Amino acid sequence: MRAEAxxxxxxxxxxxxxxVGLTLAALITRGPVRRAVAVLLLPVAAAWVLFNxxxxxxxxxxxxTNHGLTVSDLLAxxxxxxxxxxxxxxxx
Numbered sequence: 001m002r003a004e005a006x007x008x009x010x011x012x013x014x015x016x017x018x019x020v021g022l023t024l025a026a027l028i029t030r031g032p033v034r035r036a037v038a039v040l041l042l043p044v045a046a047a048w049v050l051f052n053x054x055x056x057x058x059x060x061x062x063x064x065t066n067h068g069l070t071v072s073d074l075l076a077x078x079x080x081x082x083x084x085x086x087x088x089x090x091x092x
Contacts, residue, residue: 045079
């Protein structure tokens with residue numbers, strides 16, 4: 001059952017929803033909740049890169065014959081940038 005869920009795209013879709021939801025929550029909320037959401041956003045962005053294979057978009061930059069930067073990888077970059085901007089701010 002586990003292999004079926006991954007190959008059918010259920011896991012990437014769930015991760016996509018969580019990644020977008022946490023990113024929006026990080027941008028909307030304030031105070032300590034915002035920092036907690038930013039901390040949660042980092043591992044979700046990392047998981048997104050690992051499991052987004054079934055719903056990746058076009059390759060934007062080819063790194064090697066087996067690796068490249070895709071459209072969906074940019075979502076993880078966006079999540080890390082938002083989380084880093086929140087966590088590195090001085091006015092906590």
